Amino acid sequence: ALRLAALRDPRAYADRHPWPLDRGVLERIRAEAARLRRLVPDRPPLPAGAMAALAYPDRIGLRRKGEAPRYVLSGGKGAVLAEGDPLGAERLIVATDLDGDPRESRVRGGVALAESDLRALYGDRIETVESVSWSRREGRILARRQEVFGALVLSDRALDDPDAQAVALAAWQGLADLGLPWTRAAARLRARIALVEGLADVSDAALLADAGWLLPWLGRMRSAADLRALDLTEALKALIGWDGQRLLDHAAPAAFTTPLGRRIPIDYDAETPTIEARLQELFGVTTHPMAGSRPLRIQLLSPGGKPVAVTTDLPGFWRGGYGDVRKDMRGRYPRHPWPEDPTAADPTLRAKPRGT
Structure with missing residues (x-):
């Protein structure tokens, strides 16, 4: 921001700030800007953040949660500002100068970016993504609708009507985490099936190796409590089919x-x-x-x-x-x-x- 202020009005800059200007560099930059301006149509001037976003689309940063001024950049890398830097209060920035640390670069120069400017410049690259996944930490299925620009999640809201198939797949992930629930009725049925040679492998390992047999019963699951209360009886019957049930009733009656x-x-x-x-x-x-x-x-x-x-x-x-x-x-x-x-x-x- 100080550099742009010096370019706009060197005299006003010199009156307000103690840092000296290199007049030669300043004039070369202004001359080059004038040359480039003649090559493009006239247009209203862009805010500084928008100009920087056009120059560095992979360095647009979104502030992470927490008190430290840490950012995730649209290109996927991390960046951090010095403690006390006023830019660290901004939700969106563009990092114009980084120290190159591969783990988390320090921002040596940057500018604030208004979200409205980001959307105006890159609206066609902002995607709406729906995600349905199992959260081991929370013990439930999380269904979210997110607006994503590169590695940045610009908005994140609860998804009220998630796709039932996506919910079923997420619930399957939960069962892989929690283990299959065995009610007394389902355990008795499994024990019967296991006694009939060639009917089905109903060991936990075999059942958890293929989600297909259980997915139709998982579309309404939402939490670990729902999964623990699930009765697998009907799903096991469907697994062995009608002919299998007839064979089971003969070979191992209930x-x-x-x-x-x-x-x-x-x-x-x-x-x-x-x-x-x-x-x-x-x-x-x-x-x-x-x-x-x-x-x-x-x-x-x-x-x-x-x-x-x-x-x-x-x-x-x-x-x-x-x-x-x-x-x-x-x-x-x-x-x-x-x-x-x-x-x-x-x-x-x-x-x-x-x-x-």
């Missing part, structure tokens, strides 16, 4: 239906598929229940819901261990049936009426 028609979920978390059932509910069952080709591990319960026996051979239990259980349980639960031959008895969950 539940065992008792003779009374009650469906008992099969627990596939253990090494052997397991159910819990009241002993009296299985009266009359003479063939051991299966989960596909595997015998179920049955935890038999007393009328009070306490374990009394575990078996993977129900007919063998009726012939052997049942007798000991019957002796022990008849006294504790006298109102419940304890037939000598359970294979010929009707299944029940009822107790005898009082007095009978």
Whole structure:
């Protein structure tokens, strides 16, 4: 600014400032300016910042956040002003002279730039960019609409209606960070799928290697809380398809239906598929229940819901261990049936009426 003031009015400059002028250099610059002016049409004079921006489009600087006068330049490099330099209060500057430090150059000369001048000069190079990304630090998806000039972000606003596919991809990044959430239902389904050879690889590593299977369920996710509450059950069903679900229901059914028609979920978390059932509910069952080709591990319960026996051979239990259980349980639960031959008895969950 001082140099431009000296060019405009050397006498006024000399009256106000103590730094001496080199009159020879000054006259050569003014003569060259006059020569160049004759080569171009007349136009209103530009502000100093606009002239500098035309000369150095890669040195337009935007102030970084914080108290230190640090800037990011449109060409991607960093620059810093000396502490106390009044230019450091400006949001936009043009650095006309840098010391060349590759990490962060010191600004030895520069001028303030009005944003309106930047937009007037380079409006066709200012791009509007929408970004949707996962923020690990904030634990949520950030959707922003930004105006960008080179490496400078001139404006940054929240994007109210982000593209659902972009949100889904950002949520996938969040899952890669947080890990897949496993509700009880989804974990049970995964355990069933894993038992059926050739159906699908449902290990965490395999599922996290390809986003395609889960993206349709992620478009409404916004935060880590949303992702942790996600139930993967329907997505896993879609992953194996309709034919896969039919095969799964045959080879590793979700539940065992008792003779009374009650469906008992099969627990596939253990090494052997397991159910819990009241002993009296299985009266009359003479063939051991299966989960596909595997015998179920049955935890038999007393009328009070306490374990009394575990078996993977129900007919063998009726012939052997049942007798000991019957002796022990008849006294504790006298109102419940304890037939000598359970294979010929009707299944029940009822107790005898009082007095009978």
